[in-house]
Amino acid sequence: MKTITAIAIIGLIGLASVSCSPERAALVEGKPGVQLWGENCMRCHNTPSPADFNDTEWSTVEMHMRVRANLTAKESEKIFEFLRSAN
Numbered sequence: 001m002k003t004i005t006a007i008a009i010i011g012l013i014g015l016a017s018v019s020c021s022p023e024r025a026a027l028v029e030g031k032p033g034v035q036l037w038g039e040n041c042m043r044c045h046n047t048p049s050p051a052d053f054n055d056t057e058w059s060t061v062e063m064h065m066r067v068r069a070n071l072t073a074k075e076s077e078k079i080f081e082f083l084r085s086a087n
């Protein structure tokens with residue numbers, strides 16, 4: 001009986017970790033750039049305003065902050081697309 005419980009628990013843990021990454025991807029898919037910007041860019045400093053930089057400058061900032069903030073390509077694309085569209 002104990003063995004069956006243990007197997008069931010291991011199975012559940014396995015299921016939870018497998019379903020983790022597609023869920024995160026779906027979550028990011030559904031979020032607009034403006035929300036990702038608000039959630040990510042204030043972790044280390046004040047959120048810069050879209051008007052603070054021009055399109056060229058934002059592209060440079062993107063390369064730098066994508067690494068610093070550990071963003072996926074999709075997240076970074078959405079955030080900086082928003083910033084370039086709103087300046």
Ligand code: HEC
Pocket residue numbers: 037040041042043044045048061064065066068069079
């Ligand atoms: C993990 C911490 C961290 C996160 C998250 C982060 N930054 Fe930064 N940011 C920094 C640090 C540190 C600097 C100082 C410059 C450097 O990297 O040497 C900086 C500098 C900047 C600058 C230059 C400021 C200036 O006045 O010259 C801009 C613009 C900027 N970040 C934008 C962003 C945006 C947009 C995001 C969201 C995608 C973001 N940052 C997320 C750490 C972070």
